Amino acid sequence: MMRIYDLDQLTPEQILNRDIQAEEDVSAAVDAILAEVRRRGDDALRDYTRQFNGADLTDLAVSPEEVEAAWSSLDEDFRETLRLAAENIRRFHEQQVHRNFVLADRPGIVMGQRYTPIEKVGVCVPSSPVAFPSTILMNVIPAKIAGVSEIVLVTPPDETGAISPAALAAARIAGADRIFKLGGAQAVAALAYGTESVPRVDKIVGPGGIFVATAKRKVFGQVAIDMIAGPSEILVLADGNSNPAWVAADLLSQAEHDVLASPVLVTDSPSLAESVQREVEAQLAALPRRDIARQSIDQNGKIIVAGSLEAAVEAANRIAPEHLELCVDDPFALLPRVKHAGSIFLGRSAPEALGDYFAGPNHTLPTSGTARFSSPLSVDDFVKKSSFLYYDAAALAEAAPRIADFARREGLEAHARSVLIRRSDSPTEEVIP
DSSP states (O other): OOEEEEGGGOOHHHHOOOOOOOOHHHHHHHHHHHHHHHHHTHHHHHHHHHHHHOOOOSOOBOOHHHHHHHHHHSOHHHHHHHHHHHHHHHHHHGGGOOOOEEEEEETTEEEEEEEEEOSEEEEEOOBSSSBOHHHHHHHHHHHHHHTOSEEEEEEOOOTTSOOOHHHHHHHHHHTOSEEEEOOHHHHHHHHHHOOSSSOOOSEEEOOOOHHHHHHHHHHBTTBEESOOOOSOEEEEEEOTTSOHHHHHHHHHHHHTTOTTOEEEEEESOHHHHHHHHHHHHHHHTTOTTHHHHHHHHHHHOEEEEOSSHHHHHHHHHHHOOSEEEEESSOHHHHGGGOOSOSEEEESTTOOHHHHHHTSSSOOOOOOTTGGGTOOOOOGGGGEEEEEEEEEOHHHHHHHHHHHHHHHHHTTOHHHHHHHHTTOTTSOGGGSOO
């Protein structure tokens, strides 16, 4: 049962326990997997796929024929759902595209900034029990908009060596270039180092369990990564006019993800707190994944009663949740006060699942309080910036004395000389005072 707490009696550490670290045996196992894949390539990938997924694969890659067969096997109604979701995601993420800029407002000087896409990106998609088509859309579409030239999707197969038709259909709509039947730390290793079949990429994105998160942490520097994703979180901030059944349903929508997921309600209404507590128990009994949700609710669930909505918002900012629902009469009035949250859902008709599947904003979000300094996955994650500058001879000559003086004050004489030697009015021997 979700316990009810008084906000004033909780320390910051008690509000949400996030002290979840990879155990030493997980770290050692990941080290071994990374080393084996780096050493043995495809043979290691086949061995690990057999060991962890029960699939004996000859070819690690998904063929175009498999993709088309998957597409054809789906009913038209779900294909239309995928199309509409993809359209919403594209529409939202297209607004994130940056424009290059050039400054040329001074004689003889041109400078600016340009954006170029990362060339190769790997997208990891977990399965539970099948690959998530929503995650494929959310990770591949922004990369495509950014102009990534090769998007490599990896997701684990079932025991027969197949990937779910819904996942392959999502990959087709989103525009993944290559798909491999791989999961876990071995998939991260393949993308980071490359094998006979799997190309080495420049960046790895996408969520996963503790083995994937640990592997991403270990290969960072060899490749870029998006973030280290922790267990899923939801914080519902609700006033006394909220429907307790709706609030309970939203809490359970995250609790069913993982036994480590954190469902939290913060409210200024003691009566709502008690009603939600009862409603969670009633709804929990009917869930297919009730065993997982039960552990999440009992171990990590909290109902926190605050003295006011203002205090509730402050508590939310201290938690910096992955998902924040503002189930209040006027959510737009509270929105400016929210400082730290991955994605914010406004009003009582915007459940978190709306963002997971359909609305458009990305559902790959910062967890574990990292919303204090990081952001949802976006087009920005798939581009890099380069600055450029040009000075003509006259412009450089004007600035040269100041640059040389600056460099010498830092003890860097060669820097100073590299500027002064270009002054047409100064003989070479005069560069050295």
